[in-house]
Amino acid sequence: MNDFTKYLAGKVTSGGMNRREFMGRAVAAGVTISAAGELFSTSAAAQAPKKGGALKLGLEGGAATDSMDPAKATSQVMFTAVRTWGDTLVETHPTTRAPIPSLAESWSPSPDAKIWTFKIRKGVQFHDGKEMTTDDVVATLKRHSDSKTESGAAGVLKSITAIENKAGDLVVTLDSGNADLPAIFTDYHLVIQPGGGVDKPTAGVGTGPYKVKSFEPGVRMTFEKNPNDWRSDRGHVDTVELVTMNDATARIAALSSGQVHFINRVDPKTVPLLKKAPTVQLLTTAGGGHYVFIMHCDKAPFDNNDLRMALKYAIDREEMVTRILGGYGKVGNDFPINDTYALFPQGIEQRKYDPDKAAFHYKKSGHSGSVLLRTSEVAFPGAVDASVLFQQSAKKAGIEIEIKREPGDGYWTNVWNVQPFSASYWGSRATQDQFYSGAYLSTADWNDTRFKNAGFDKLLISARAELDETKRKDMYRQMAMLVRDEGGTILPMFNDFVNAASKKLNGYVTDIGNDMSNGYVASRVWLA
Numbered sequence: 430m431n432d433f434t435k436y437l438a439g440k441v442t443s444g445g446m447n448r449r450e451f452m453g454r455a456v457a458a459g460v461t462i463s464a465a466g467e468l469f470s471t472s473a474a475a476q477a478p479k480k481g482g483a484l485k486l487g488l489e490g491g492a493a494t495d496s497m498d499p500a501k502a503t504s505q506v507m508f509t510a511v512r513t514w515g516d517t518l519v520e521t522h523p524t525t526r527a528p529i530p531s532l533a534e535s536w537s538p539s540p541d542a543k544i545w546t547f548k549i550r551k552g553v554q555f556h557d558g559k560e561m562t563t564d565d566v567v568a569t570l571k572r573h574s575d576s577k578t579e580s581g582a583a584g585v586l587k588s589i590t591a592i593e594n595k596a597g598d599l600v601v602t603l604d605s606g607n608a609d610l611p612a613i614f615t616d617y618h619l620v621i622q623p624g625g626g627v628d629k630p631t632a633g634v635g636t637g638p639y640k641v642k643s644f645e646p647g648v649r650m651t652f653e654k655n656p657n658d659w660r661s662d663r664g665h666v667d668t669v670e671l672v673t674m675n676d677a678t679a680r681i682a683a684l685s686s687g688q689v690h691f692i693n694r695v696d697p698k699t700v701p702l703l704k705k706a707p708t709v710q711l712l713t714t715a716g717g718g719h720y721v722f723i724m725h726c727d728k729a730p731f732d733n734n735d736l737r738m739a740l741k742y743a744i745d746r747e748e749m750v751t752r753i754l755g756g757y758g759k760v761g762n763d764f765p766i767n768d769t770y771a772l773f774p775q776g777i778e779q780r781k782y783d784p785d786k787a788a789f790h791y792k793k794s795g796h797s798g799s800v801l802l803r804t805s806e807v808a809f810p811g812a813v814d815a816s817v818l819f820q821q822s823a824k825k826a827g828i829e830i831e832i833k834r835e836p837g838d839g840y841w842t843n844v845w846n847v848q849p850f851s852a853s854y855w856g857s858r859a860t861q862d863q864f865y866s867g868a869y870l871s872t873a874d875w876n877d878t879r880f881k882n883a884g885f886d887k888l889l890i891s892a893r894a895e896l897d898e899t900k901r902k903d904m905y906r907q908m909a910m911l912v913r914d915e916g917g918t919i920l921p922m923f924n925d926f927v928n929a930a931s932k933k934l935n936g937y938v939t940d941i942g943n944d945m946s947n948g949y950v951a952s953r954v955w956l957a
Contacts, residue, residue: 478936482956484666487680487689488945489807491673493647494842497631499620500573500580503841505693505944506673508617508856510650512948513669514556515620515635518547518566518599519611521859521947523940526771528611528859532561532621532636533599542606542894547599553659555623556640563594568625570601573618582618584873585866588893606894612859616867617948638664638952647673647838652951665936665955675807675837681929684709690934690956693945695927696810697755703929712928716941717769717857717864719761720753720809720924722802722819724917725849727879734915735794741780742787743823746921752818753811757927761920764909765868769941770861772898774906777913787826799829803844807837808852809924816852819921846877853877854924856943861905865889869912878917885911933957 490505499511518533533547553561572578574586591602601610620635633641636659639652652669672689674680680692681699685706695703695711703709724731724740731737746760759767762780766773804816813834820830835844844851858864867873870889871881885908892904912918926944930937936954940947946954 478665478955479957480665480955482666483668483670484691484934484951484954484956485670485672485689486951487672487674487683487692489673489675489677489680489692489694491647491671491675492838492841494839495646497633497641497644498626499618499622500578500582500626500630502618503581506650506671508943508948509945509950510671511617511620512637513639513652513671513951514633514637514641515622516637517617517619518549518614518621521612521615521940521942523938523942523947526612526769526859526942528615532566533611533614536611538606538608538610542608542610542896543603545601545603545610546595547601549597549599550659553636554657555636556634556655557623558657559623561621561623561636563597563599565623565625566599566621567592567594568627569619569621570599570625572625572627572630579874580618581867581875582616584868584870584875585613585616585863587866587870587872588890605890606896607862608896609860609862609893613863613866615859615942616863639669642668649673663949663952666951669951671951677806677810684929684931687931689931691928691930691950691954693926693928694810695929697753697757697927698811700755700757700927708932710930710932710934712930712937712939713757714926714939714941714944714946715758715769716923716926716943717765717767718855718924718926718944719765719767719920720812720815720854720922721761721852722816722919722921723845723851723853723878724919725879726881726917728849730794730796730800731849731917733794733796735790736796736800737917738914739787739789739791739794739826739828740800740823741919742783742790743826743828744819744919744921745782745822746780747782748818748822749815749921753815754922754924757925759923761922762913763916763918763920764912765855765864765918765920766861766905766909767923769857772861772902772905774902774909777906777909780913782822784822784826787823787828791826791828799831800850801831801833802850802852803833803835803848804852805835805837805840805844807840808845809854810927812852815921846875857941859942861908862889862893865908869908869916880912880916880918882911882915930954 488506502511519528520531534550536547538545549563570592573580573582588603593600638658642651650671683689684692888904888908895901938946
């Protein structure tokens with residue numbers, strides 16, 4: 430076995446490569462089909478989970494304002510926490526994003542995709558011993574779709590007109606057809622809670638592999654194994670601890686010293702150093718996550734599209750990918766969809782750094798003086814450095830950007846979605862519709878750019894019900910162009926998710942759905 434096949438075998442053992450990918454790459458490297466098959470079987474056998482142990486994760490993204498209510502989960506820490514104690518009706522396949530069963534065993538639509546029937550899994554217990562029923566599912570979905578809800582999933586549920594228990598099945602009626610409804614139910618806010626979480630939304634009681642033991646917002650959360658978990662392919666350790674570590678240096682030190690087994694948000698600048706550490710492994714995943722600078726389209730001076738266009742042309746995307754991501758990502762084009770999504774609109778001209786065009790639009794906007802950009806290291810790895818690069822590239826176009834570095838604690842409460850120009854990030858979603866409905870629809874609760882366009886809204890609603898993929902893809906292209914050319918999103922780069930772990934950690938699944946194995950890292954891994 431040469432070094433390359435050893436590497437491939439290691440990826441299989443760690444859970445990072447499936448049989449199809451392994452066979453293709455091994456055969457391409459000159460290994461015979463029979464030998465490759467035998468090697469895969471041997472490596473896969475070595476992947477059998479080891480039970481027991483205390484897993485510790487050091488995560489950026491926690492704050493004192495964190496809430497156990499999944500409706501209000503926004504940070505990396507709470508995203509992971511929700512996935513650790515709760516289950517949604519549907520999950521997504523790690524490599525294809527296709528919807529796969531979870532608490533819903535199966536589903537079927539009416540011919541016009543307006544009425545969906547979901548078979549709810551029986552015999553599943555909540556952490557408090559109560560059996561989950563279809564009524565709990567109905568109550569959960571009603572809470573998140575209520576007109577007064579503060580749920581982050583509200584935007585993607587607005588087309589629902591009825592949620593019912595019919596003879597034990599969940600029946601959801603929509604105001605128009607939606608071919609993506611099962612994918613919408615993968616949203617991490619929509620974990621099923623007893624009674625829908627109406628009376629006790631912050632109880633942290635679900636059906637997931639671990640039970641909440643303690644919660645100190647912005648500090649730590651602890652979990653213990655759920656002995657009555659309905660699944661046997663997860664929850665391999667005895668206890669899980671999520672420790673909030675918003676300082677990047679502290680996270681790396683904790684991992685290197687063995688205090689934690691896994692860290693997120695690894696700054697690409699530190700990758701060469703981590704690669705030299707004999708006890709550390711790098712875990713990277715390409716996906717739809719992206720780093721952004723967001724402008725509120727309804728607040729001066731960003732209510733002027735020429736100013737927005739000036740800033741979009743004033744950012745050097747290639748430099749960002751090289752210097753901020755260290756090559757772990759791709760350039761963005763000011764709309765939130767890339768080629769990891771189905772029906773990606775190909776052929777849209779890539780926007781590039783152009784100081785002359787930036788100066789033209791800036792002059793046309795009539796604005797004078799500086800614009801204030803708020804940033805913080807918690808916005809995304811390297812966000813402060815990225816803001817400085819943006820400032821420097823804009824200066825060449827005659828645009829002055831004033832940078833204000835904000836403290837990490839409270840950034841997601843006091844700055845993001847509050848201040849008119851700030852650095853931020855978005856993880857991926859299962860479908861284009863789910864992303865656009867949650868962040869770009871005029872009425873979306875998490876419309877953090879205040880982009881409100883009637884033509885866009887009409888296209889979005891029409892695309893949902895369009896079963897002809899050619900027509901639907903064209904609609905998505907039109908939507909992308911509207912966001913790109915009129916929206917408040919400056920999207921210079923799609924980031925690879927860069928995490929790191931102790932070599933004692935096994936079973937990590939590279940999931941394109943989102944960071945940290947789509948939030949399931951604690952559920953999926955085990956300790957050697």
